[in-house]
Amino acid sequence: MLLLQLLVSGIETGALYALTAAGFALIFGATRIFHFAHGATYALAGYAFVLASRLGLAWPLGGLLALAVAVGFGLFLEAAVYRPIQRHHGAFFTVFVAAFGVVIVVQSLIELSFGRAFVAISTPLTRAHEILPGLYIAQVFWVALAIAIVIFALLGSFLARARAGIGLRALSENPDLLRAFGLSARRLSALAFALGSALAVPGAVLGAATTGLSPGVGAHVMLISLAASVVGGIGSLRGAALAGLLLGVVETLVVAFLDTQWSEAAGFVVLFVFILFRPSGLFGAAVAR
Amino acid sequence: MIAYLLNLAQLAAIFGLLSVSLNILIGYGGIFSVAHAVFFGLGAYAGAHVALDLAPDILLAALAAALTAGVLSALLALPALRVRGEYFVIASLGLQMLATTVFTEASDITGGLGGLVGIPPPTVFGVSLADPLAFLLVCLGFLALALAVVRLLMRASFGRALMALRDSESAAEALGKNVPLLKTLAVLLGGAFAGVAGALFAFQEAFVNVESFTLDQSVLIMAMVIIGGAGTLAGPLLGTVLLLALPAALTFIPGLPPTDIGAVQQLIYGLAMTVLMIFRPAGLAGRLAGRR
Amino acid sequence: MTRITRRTLLAASALPLGGGLLASRRARAEEAYILGTLFPMAGPNAEYGTIFTAGAAMAIKHVSADKMLSRPLALRAEDSEGTPQGGAVGMNKLVNVDHALYVLVGFTGVSKAAAPIGTRAKVVLVNGGGVGPDLAGLSPYYWNVIPLVPDEIKVLTPFLIARKLRRVALIYVNDPFGNGLYKALKTDLTAAGGEIVAADAISPTDQQFSAIAARIRTTAPDAVYFASYGAQQAQIIKQLRDAGISQPLLTYSGAAIPSVRNLPEAEGLTLTAQAADWTVDDPVTRRFVADWRAQYGSDPTPYHQNYYNAVRLFALLAQQLEKAGKPVNGDTLRAALLATRRFALVGGEGVFDDLGDISMKIVVNTLKGGKLVAVG
Structure with a gap:
């Protein structure tokens, strides 16, 4: 029963990781920008939701505010940080360092305005009830699962059918195809950032209710997203989502056998195994360029 | 005030050594590691154990630290060096996170979060270095040694091959260079000097624990190299001095509550990283803007 | 107060x-x-x-x-x-x-x-x-x-035995304080005829306690003792209660701070502290x-x-x-x-x-x- 219980919490955590990791993978896959500040987007969205609830706004309004903040931040970074760097040279490491700087700036701004302590939102949704003997499930579990399924279904059909969706997939591989379709690479890149950043919102909002937020919360989420996109196969949305789920489950299940302090490390062990033995990941088409 | 400045100067020398050692990887080898604090830590633990269990001789501690950190860095880098670019950065991030957990959990060796306390003042051949000025001179001596080694090696065929590899791995390979060997040697050298810096740090603080060897520390060292100018001799030193002087300078801003100094310092530091990457990606001392 | x-x-x-x-x-x-x-x-x-x-x-x-x-x-x-x-x-x-x-x-x-x-x-x-x-x-x-905390444990142990809270699960921060508390609690409780049925070490920066809660629940303790500091204590209390742990929660004097005292989930928390007799x-x-x-x-x-x-x-x-x-x-x-x-x-x-x-x-x-x- 312990394993089942842990599996349930692992799936809850993993569903939210999957969304955030898919956001990172979407951006990376379409633009080849190593968006290390994706975790900062997550943190900002979460704190925006907390702010809204402190102001007494209803949760749908809070969710919209979080969404607006996340998308706005993603678009801002694309235009103000990544595009200027890429215009000159576009070295991978330069982008990485710049993004890391952004992460630090966002974290300190949150510290200055919200303090460095944990903040959390209290809701009856996180109260667990005994479903089966020994199995406790909170409503937030079903919420997380439902959100993840609906969003992935919508995202999948958008990428498969909509013109812009097809364009996104073509952006990195075949820019000529874009011209044929009459799509602008610049606008598509902005679209990738908007969509990818929006994917961080559900995890951030539900995270604010379940585990609470701290200014450094983005770092953990970012590392998980990174690990998930390697394990899933760099650039593969489906892979990142599946790997995000897998990492969430591994991180929780490991508690059944080891000290909890190993739970974060367990995800990185999975990462190493993939880098060493299957660098193309679960769904990667080719080994590193 | 003198004691304060001496303390700051010691830290600057130690972190200068650390950033010079990372520069061998990033600046000359094109190996982007975000796990340098791991090797700094390995050196610090090794040095602290020599001081606590054997003798507080600084040369002995530095030797043990250099061996431990150098050998382990080469061993850990071997598998990771097979992969390129993004993968190596991600692998090094993963190594950093794992190492933090291991440092915390292996409390028999590292003291866990409680750390190793009461490290005695260093000696050299039985002469005490308890005087801060004497210790500073020793730190500067190690820094000068590292700079001399880097300068010498980079002018020798090893350095030229390494830099050729940095600029184009396939071209270096085509020229018959043994790429894995070159990279491993660069990592070993960088790791060994980081280890020495760790041993000095252990003596300087008289205390070591895992909090000094986290991802944040790795990023700080990386920022010192990048902001100063990777691939130059003076760049990492410039970056070190700038980033260490920042907190001290901020304490003189009037009206800033002491509890906010930390956050404001981080804010400026992060902003500097981002803005510099946009406008001057080769760093302050870098000449070849847009080279990479 | x-x-x-x-x-x-x-x-x-x-x-x-x-x-x-x-x-x-x-x-x-x-x-x-x-x-x-x-x-x-x-x-x-x-x-x-x-x-x-x-x-x-x-x-x-x-x-x-x-x-x-x-x-x-x-x-x-x-x-x-x-x-x-x-x-x-x-x-x-x-x-x-x-x-x-x-x-x-x-x-x-x-x-x-x-x-x-x-x-x-x-x-x-x-x-x-x-x-x-x-x-x-x-x-x-x-x-x-x-x-120091051994003094607190000495007062708590007879209280636990008297209330028939013999089987205690422990969550403690893996640092000198937490490790010391674990040792003291184990010694005193065992000597008094009680036992520590689970001991989970956490890091001071951990925020996720639902997995620990699940593990603790399987040991069916009479009470759960947690030893942490500051804001993390509030996180632990909230997540244990969220996960359906209804047993009494025990802790030491470090929880006598506003962020814990004002937490609704902390109602009924048992904690030892210096007598405040004004x-x-x-x-x-x-x-x-x-x-x-x-x-x-x-x-x-x-x-x-x-x-x-x-x-x-x-x-x-x-x-x-x-x-x-x-x-x-x-x-x-x-x-x-x-x-x-x-x-x-x-x-x-x-x-x-x-x-x-x-x-x-x-x-x-x-x-x-x-x-x-x-x-x-």
Whole structure:
């Protein structure tokens, strides 16, 4: 029963990781920008939701505010940080360092305005009830699962059918195809950032209710997203989502056998195994360029 | 005030050594590691154990630290060096996170979060270095040694091959260079000097624990190299001095509550990283803007 | 106990601190006695720093008003961040740069990192907040004005046995404090016929406790003891309750802070703490309590009392040394402490043992409507 219980919490955590990791993978896959500040987007969205609830706004309004903040931040970074760097040279490491700087700036701004302590939102949704003997499930579990399924279904059909969706997939591989379709690479890149950043919102909002937020919360989420996109196969949305789920489950299940302090490390062990033995990941088409 | 400045100067020398050692990887080898604090830590633990269990001789501690950190860095880098670019950065991030957990959990060796306390003042051949000025001179001596080694090696065929590899791995390979060997040697050298810096740090603080060897520390060292100018001799030193002087300078801003100094310092530091990457990606001392 | 907002505490503590800093530049000639504080001033444990500083600040006010010493007292604050690393760095600065004579400290990990530096420089460290068992006799220059956690466990164990809470699950921070508490609890509880059925180590930065809750539930304990600090305690309580753990929750004096007391899920929490008896009828206690109520409109807490006492102890010792025409330094302060032993402090006469540790009465409390109610 312990394993089942842990599996349930692992799936809850993993569903939210999957969304955030898919956001990172979407951006990376379409633009080849190593968006290390994706975790900062997550943190900002979460704190925006907390702010809204402190102001007494209803949760749908809070969710919209979080969404607006996340998308706005993603678009801002694309235009103000990544595009200027890429215009000159576009070295991978330069982008990485710049993004890391952004992460630090966002974290300190949150510290200055919200303090460095944990903040959390209290809701009856996180109260667990005994479903089966020994199995406790909170409503937030079903919420997380439902959100993840609906969003992935919508995202999948958008990428498969909509013109812009097809364009996104073509952006990195075949820019000529874009011209044929009459799509602008610049606008598509902005679209990738908007969509990818929006994917961080559900995890951030539900995270604010379940585990609470701290200014450094983005770092953990970012590392998980990174690990998930390697394990899933760099650039593969489906892979990142599946790997995000897998990492969430591994991180929780490991508690059944080891000290909890190993739970974060367990995800990185999975990462190493993939880098060493299957660098193309679960769904990667080719080994590193 | 003198004691304060001496303390700051010691830290600057130690972190200068650390950033010079990372520069061998990033600046000359094109190996982007975000796990340098791991090797700094390995050196610090090794040095602290020599001081606590054997003798507080600084040369002995530095030797043990250099061996431990150098050998382990080469061993850990071997598998990771097979992969390129993004993968190596991600692998090094993963190594950093794992190492933090291991440092915390292996409390028999590292003291866990409680750390190793009461490290005695260093000696050299039985002469005490308890005087801060004497210790500073020793730190500067190690820094000068590292700079001399880097300068010498980079002018020798090893350095030229390494830099050729940095600029184009396939071209270096085509020229018959043994790429894995070159990279491993660069990592070993960088790791060994980081280890020495760790041993000095252990003596300087008289205390070591895992909090000094986290991802944040790795990023700080990386920022010192990048902001100063990777691939130059003076760049990492410039970056070190700038980033260490920042907190001290901020304490003189009037009206800033002491509890906010930390956050404001981080804010400026992060902003500097981002803005510099946009406008001057080769760093302050870098000449070849847009080279990479 | 009514709520003390952080803002008032900060305002109260910032004044003497700011004043001290300004005064120091001017008053080099006047040669103030420099007291250092090594508290967490930022981060998830900043709440403690604010509380500790407020207690010390009031003592400094009283000492100056009474003209107990020939020289003024100046306070220098270093942020320990509540971590060993911050403690070592901060202590180095207090000793080498500020030339502090006497440093107030809290937190076990901070103390253990700072004590060797204090010993080397013969600077006295006085702890009024950390309760790790190893803090007793850490160094000749390290004294405690707070009873340590083994004393708390000694009071808690018979209470648990009497309430038939024999099987206890433990969640503890994997640092010197948590490890020490684990050892003490295990020894005492086993000796009394109880047992620790699960012991989970966590890191001070962990935020996810639902997996631990699941694991604890399978051991079906009678009660769950958690040992952590600051904001993390509130996280633990909330997530254990969220996960359906309905057993009594137990903890130590570190939970007696507003962020825990005001948490709805913390209702009914059992915690041991120093007895806060403000009815003691001696002039020192009466003045402290009256001035505290006048300034903050609420009762003080044991933490306020301890840091008040720590500063008052310095003033009493230095006064004695001044009268005898002796210099005031680590060695003379230590000699005076061991020679005198008994001091008129807040809460009655304080008696120090050979190690420089005070003893105080400890009680078991329950949290009811945000207030500590003594139950045994």
